[in-house]
Amino acid sequence: MAYQATVIPVMIASPGDVVEERELIRRVIHDWNDVNAESTHAILTAVGWDTHSSPEISTRAQELINSRILKNCDLLIGVFWTRLGTPTGDFSSGTVEEIDNHIKAGKPAMIYFSSKPAAPESINADQYEKVKQFRDLLKSKGLIETFDTPEELERKFSKQLQVSLAKNPYLRGLIGTHPTLGLVGIPSVGSTSISIENKLTNEAKNILKLASTYQDGLILKVSYIGGKTIQVGGEQLGGNSGRESAKWESALDELISSGLVVERGHKGQVFELTHKGWEVADKI
Numbered sequence: 689m690a691y692q693a694t695v696i697p698v699m700i701a702s703p704g705d706v707v708e709e710r711e712l713i714r715r716v717i718h719d720w721n722d723v724n725a726e727s728t729h730a731i732l733t734a735v736g737w738d739t740h741s742s743p744e745i746s747t748r749a750q751e752l753i754n755s756r757i758l759k760n761c762d763l764l765i766g767v768f769w770t771r772l773g774t775p776t777g778d779f780s781s782g783t784v785e786e787i788d789n790h791i792k793a794g795k796p797a798m799i800y801f802s803s804k805p806a807a808p809e810s811i812n813a814d815q816y817e818k819v820k821q822f823r824d825l826l827k828s829k830g831l832i833e834t835f836d837t838p839e840e841l842e843r844k845f846s847k848q849l850q851v852s853l854a855k856n857p858y859l860r861g862l863i864g865t866h867p868t869l870g871l872v873g874i875p876s877v878g879s880t881s882i883s884i885e886n887k888l889t890n891e892a893k894n895i896l897k898l899a900s901t902y903q904d905g906l907i908l909k910v911s912y913i914g915g916k917t918i919q920v921g922g923e924q925l926g927g928n929s930g931r932e933s934a935k936w937e938s939a940l941d942e943l944i945s946s947g948l949v950v951e952r953g954h955k956g957q958v959f960e961l962t963h964k965g966w967e968v969a970d971k972i
Contacts, residue, residue: 699761700736701786703773769802772818891939900969905961
């Protein structure tokens, strides 16, 4: 059935050395739409200089990107690795100019820095030093995120995108609140807690209930040579086979995406129940 939806353009701002990361971000955005578009009546669309610009000789290239693409975007995702990018005349790089203009317009930006290894011969020392200086500058202005692998970026961005859509006042104003599911598919506290419970798989309910039996509400994801396990409430879940481990890891991801569990470790190993998680656990 057809339905009306608010389209929210998302600018992917990045130099040329993070092609894999740009595609990963687009994939996460597409996945968000698959899960949330119908319930929220909102659709995220990923745009960037590499996909939405065309040749034109009229003014400087970055100004064309700013006026034709960036100006209409409501959220910006920035990604850096070893290069800051090419200077534009006004800024140290086009990506930096995009971020600066976007923030000055009062719109939210999520900035990520890669720490994955790079071949020494591929690194331009001057560019890499500029990346570090820009990272330090942003640290003094707000929160940034780092990642070691593309898989870690995918996991972090998938969760943090939902947090931004749910918590940022600018984005909340664009999406509004769905009458039954709350904002961006994350059920609100109170009368809708039962509906969350009914949507959880049995494995997710089991993790939630076991975590609530301990005062700290902690959940551990442990990796070892033979595979992965979820340790919660004194019990070990999964680990007997790859299929079994994947089932319980998926259940944990389900709790994270529902806003019932939040990551507390630096490597995706330690999690704990949120206030909403405790409330739902009490009803199971």
